[in-house]
Amino acid sequence: MDLDEARLLKNQLGGYAAELLAARPRAAAATPSATGVALGLAPRGDGRFDVAVRYRLGTPTARMVARRLQAEAGPVVDVRRTGRVRPLALAGPRPPVVTAQAAGETGRARPLRPGVSIAHHAVSAGTLGGFVTLDGSAVVHALSNYHVLVGSPAAQRGDAVLQPGPADGGRLPADRVGELAAFVPLAPGRTALVDAALARLDDGVEVDATYPVGELAGTAPAEGADEVAKVGRTTGVTSGRVTAIELDGVVVGYGEELGELAFDNQIEVEGAAAAPFSRGGDSGSVVYRPADRTAIGLLFAGSESGGENGLGLTYLNPIVEVLTALGATLV
Template sequence: MATELHEIKNVLGRSRHSLLEKKNIVATGIGYKVSGGQKTEDLSIVCSVTEKLAPSGISGTDMVPKSIDGLPTDVVQTGRIRALQLPTDRHRPAPGGVSIGHFEITAGTLGCLVKKNGVLHILSNNHVLANSNDATIGDAILQPGPHDNGSNPADKIAELTEFVTINFTGIPSECPTANGIAGILNGIADIFGSNTRLHAVTTMAEENLVDAAIARPLNPDDVKNEILNIGAVNGSAEAELGMAIKKSGRTTGFTTGEILQVDVTVNVQYGAGKIATFRDQLMAGAMSQGGDSGSAVLDDQNRLVGLLFAGSDQSTIVNRIQNVFSTLGVSL
């Protein structure tokens, strides 16, 4: 199993970018092939699509091959993957699994408590605590979040300490020089009657590992080192394919699922035309909705394995907790 998984990872590593360039594909990963509605024991390269189409409706270049380097492929419909964000009571002390958010967003979920240089912090997503990069260190974090009637400063529970910047693609260049040159050349084109128009180049971005941020509680007594409906976190573990998982989130509460894919590279929509590509992710089935972003994901022994941050009606996307720990320099 380990050797086979290593081999398929290598093949996926060589082909994932060309697969993601195909229309309709939003993620690639490794999972058990599903045939006739039943999960088999065969590992496959899984391509997640917004909608399953008949072969007649797909161009040849956008068709997913039946196999890649002799390894089978599978196509699953997940819909468009989007950052999960959106309604709950004020909790003091606040455990993981409850509404929280930067004072300028709607609401997300308080994941769990971690330590940075020995100091207690709240862990959640960048797009929950840091407003998708638009926040300033020291900004107010509310519990409950603004969408759940949290107000500043009455419900301020913490201040933003640190966030991992999300690298976005699909955003038109804001460079004034590039935009100015494009405007001048378009003016010349008007004079000569040309219909061709130039646009500033859309920015490309590096791939991301995590959507994560931490905030320091104003008072350590205002937070509780456990997760609503789950209990205390019992250390951490590496997520594995087929692992049973659970989470407690602001919108859907306590839900369970299974790691269906590992080594996932996925394009996530953040609104306003912003898209971010994440690699080395985990994919589970439908176990979350908007507002569950930031939820801690645990195995059946209450070990922390990931940080939920995105999904669709059919899927849930999770950061590997080891990547969260290393990028933020935090621990349990």
């Protein structure tokens, strides 16, 4: 199918899935992860698309819906099971992947650069994705996720941000590099589009906006089976391939304070060969196409199982949506 045909079929199958759930009252009243099936577009590599259907292993209702959708539409439906999807940084004293096992930069880094450990003073550790300026201002801000730079609904603008993050040894006041300045709120019961936040850097904090491929040339939407890369706090530089775009209904478990949140219009990436694309602590990484040095997404969540190589799937917010929501421009 071409792009427009795939979008039309995706919408039709979304309506059919809603009908299936409405016919099962107990399922319709359950949690998003128990009933939800994510629907998107799966690039085939030849410029055409299938409909991507994703459901979590161990959820019978979601498995039933996925199978019915495949039976309804036939071979143009790409069905995959995922593991439990979580944000890839957590609040608290322990990181998702301990410092000693991380391949990326977990130590103190000056000047600041993409891929290093960073976090709110009460969050474990995530990744500094890059640098932005806000519309109408030349002041440089660090870009990462809400759950890296905010972490909790109790956090406030002006809270200290540390590099490295607390789980990697960052402490106040020596490792303070800035303060929480802006974020897109996340709230239970509301479908989200981005998990994103900014830290205003303190005066005198120097930055180096160079990635492993050099300076980025700009931003763009994911177009299909893009070959992509990122540099993150935990797994360092990794490569992968976009396996779905415009994915609606991705359910991410944020723990007790926020619960399970559903995200629309997300990008799915699978790691290349026999390696995962991301692990806990890589949240906040900017994902780019090495071929043209163009940023396409902000990494925020993933699973440790699922995908063709069985090593998990990674989810990104489209970078254009992130920057628009924050009123920012990537440096």
